[in-house]
Amino acid sequence: MKARKAGHGLKTALPWAAAGSVLILWGASRFWPGFSFGERVGRSALGFFLEMAGILPAMFILVGLFEVWVPRASIERFLGREAGWKAVPWLIVLATLQAGPLYGAFPVAIGLARKGCSARNVFIYLGAFSSLKIPLLAFEVGFLGWQFSLARVLISLPAFIFVGVLMDRIVPGWTPPEFPALPGKRPGR
Amino acid sequence: MTGLLIVTAAALLISFAVDRSRTWAGIRFGARMLVKILPTLVLMVAAVGVLLSALSPRFLETLFGGSGPVPFLSALAVGAVALIPGFIAFPLAGVLRAHGVSTAVLAAFVTSLLMVGVVTLPLEVRFFGRKAALWRNLLSLVAAAVVALAMAVVLK
Numbered sequence: 561m562k563a564r565k566a567g568h569g570l571k572t573a574l575p576w577a578a579a580g581s582v583l584i585l586w587g588a589s590r591f592w593p594g595f596s597f598g599e600r601v602g603r604s605a606l607g608f609f610l611e612m613a614g615i616l617p618a619m620f621i622l623v624g625l626f627e628v629w630v631p632r633a634s635i636e637r638f639l640g641r642e643a644g645w646k647a648v649p650w651l652i653v654l655a656t657l658q659a660g661p662l663y664g665a666f667p668v669a670i671g672l673a674r675k676g677c678s679a680r681n682v683f684i685y686l687g688a689f690s691s692l693k694i695p696l697l698a699f700e701v702g703f704l705g706w707q708f709s710l711a712r713v714l715i716s717l718p719a720f721i722f723v724g725v726l727m728d729r730i731v732p733g734w735t736p737p738e739f740p741a742l743p744g745k746r747p748g749r
Numbered sequence: 750m751t752g753l754l755i756v757t758a759a760a761l762l763i764s765f766a767v768d769r770s771r772t773w774a775g776i777r778f779g780a781r782m783l784v785k786i787l788p789t790l791v792l793m794v795a796a797v798g799v800l801l802s803a804l805s806p807r808f809l810e811t812l813f814g815g816s817g818p819v820p821f822l823s824a825l826a827v828g829a830v831a832l833i834p835g836f837i838a839f840p841l842a843g844v845l846r847a848h849g850v851s852t853a854v855l856a857a858f859v860t861s862l863l864m865v866g867v868v869t870l871p872l873e874v875r876f877f878g879r880k881a882a883l884w885r886n887l888l889s890l891v892a893a894a895v896v897a898l899a900m901a902v903v904l905k
Contacts, residue, residue, distance in 0.1 A: 620783045
């Protein structure tokens with residue numbers, strides 16, 4: 561019990577310690593101009609922070625609105641277990657229309673799972689999101705050619721569907737641990 | 750990103766017009782979710798700062814060049830660990846290709862970059878639980894390798 565508590569303390573301290581060391585590295589590069597690694601660390605951490613600050617608040621507001629407006633019954637019907645394979649085209653359309661990095665899809669996936677989207681479909685959604693976003697494809701075609709993109713999309717599609725099927729076997733009856741699936745029709749606690 | 754902001758603003762306006770208190774309930778729900786994962790996000794920012802600075806284009810070029818399984822496996826590994834947005838990753842991949850990096854290695858880099866997220870794993874564990882997050886990443890890594898090999902065959 562005691563060890564578990566200490567572990568928890570370490571877990572809460574770790575992020576702040578890591579952020580502190582980034583600040584120290586950056587500060588050190590201010591003192592010693594030759595220490596460019598610190599400056600690069602500071603710059604990429606800031607860049608990533610700004611990227612997240614631009615995406616996540618809007619993402620979480622959308623997930624919040626989804627939570628209060630979308631009826632559980634409709635998600636269950638289209639993306640639930642009984643929807644079967646008919647859910648896959650919906651998942652792909654939903655995923656391709658979005659933009660941004662994969663971590664931006666995590667809250668959306670949780671929102672879906674809370675409303676009765678099945679485990680398999682949650683992970684198919686994540687797979688589709690990671691590899692089929694349209695804004696991303698535009699970039700890929702520009703720099704690597706359409707043959708590359710087409711081959712990647714066509715081969716990735718069965719691959720991530722298979723990953724979703726396997727995930728359903730590995731974590732049967734999965735539900736998000738911190739934001740569990742809603743039992744009734746009403747949102748919130 | 751502007752698209753996301755426009756969609757969010759429009760959704761908020763419509764939602765407010767229809768039901769004010771319900772909209773606030775939604776915003777509160779989203780905010781609570783964000784606050785809950787905030788420490789994990791701080792950790793991620795720090796990790797990305799250090800990792801991205803360690804990976805320079807020239808370093809990747811030497812790592813991915815040549816033939817055999819080593820460049821392929823290192824491309825999978827770097828792609829899995831790195832968290833590079835698409836608008837940087839694809840131009841980078843284009844540069845690597847111009848410098849003679851093979852299609853299989855490029856495909857391995859791109860697919861594992863897109864599907865696997867080691868740096869975001871703490872966040873994924875918070876949201877999905879340890880077992881599901883670890884397995885999703887492991888299976889996606891295998892899938893990325895398979896997809897990349899198949900692409901190399903198709904595109905030769």
